[in-house]
Amino acid sequence: MKNDQEFLRNSNFGSGFRRGHGHGRGRGRHWIGEYSLVDVRLVEPALLAFLQKENLHGYGLLEKLEAIGLGAISPSVVYRILRDYEEIGLVESDWDVEASQGPPRRVYAITADGNHALRQVSNSLKETLERIEAILSEIEPDV
């Protein structure tokens, strides 16, 4: 439906959507167009999940996020989460000795605490999955 695209541009939704007053940058509402307002909250679980499989640097994780449709998330958000996670002990990092195609990169590895957290988050996500299904089942196809 191209009409929905038209609606997107003209309505309060899309990237320009702001709740009530407020204007400018910040978080705003990003339901549609860029990415869902839900999706930002998937970054943290995703990072832990990726790191459980293999050690990776921020840039690599950014690419993996893109692969699952989270490419619109700002790199700064990802780097910040990684540093915060290191501070609270969910991940550890070391500078990569083998030179990359660029400046040195910080390679992250998940810790025991991180794995524990991931297990919790995994259960949490499964519940979220059910909740989303419940919401979708409420919605009648077209009006």
Next chain:
Amino acid sequence: MKNDQEFLRNSNFGSGFRRGHGHGRGRGRHWIGEYSLVDVRLVEPALLAFLQKENLHGYGLLEKLEAIGLGAISPSVVYRILRDYEEIGLVESDWDVEASQGPPRRVYAITADGNHALRQVSNSLKETLERIEAILSEIEPDV
């Protein structure tokens, strides 16, 4: 695994989890225990979905949220969203004439714009569903 419960209380996760510095109220991190950090973002889609089916007042919507596992969300959040949605034209409200078991209640109805938004959000949620499934599939069962 009761050990996970123990972990919950002692670790940085659970309701007391704060990223880096910071302390006190605000949004914080509520991954585990209370509800997932993702779930707060499901309130807006859920409200629109509920209102597509029937006109309801805030308190009734709060009960419907609880029914799908979103009972831990603050009523203030819901009332604020409803007023904001009215301001931007996604819903309309009227005071209920038939007295309830309490003070008068404001009954909300979805508008044409609201229905349009719901359709967009519905598609968005379907993508989110796939993303969560992608994340969960990355996670290996236990370490």
Next chain:
DNA sequence: AAAAACTATGTACAAATAGCATATAGTGTA
């Protein structure tokens, strides 16, 4: 060889989110 493009990480700032406390108030019940 200079410029552009890509790889790679990080900080400062400002705007929006959302939990908590609180205020208000009508109805039903012990």
Next chain:
DNA sequence: TACACTATATGCTATTTGTACATAGTTTTT
């Protein structure tokens, strides 16, 4: 009378997070 439940709403403020910007090494193009 007091308490519990129904019902709506606002102020405070800590936290989140997008944008802009800063920095810098490597590879490719002009």
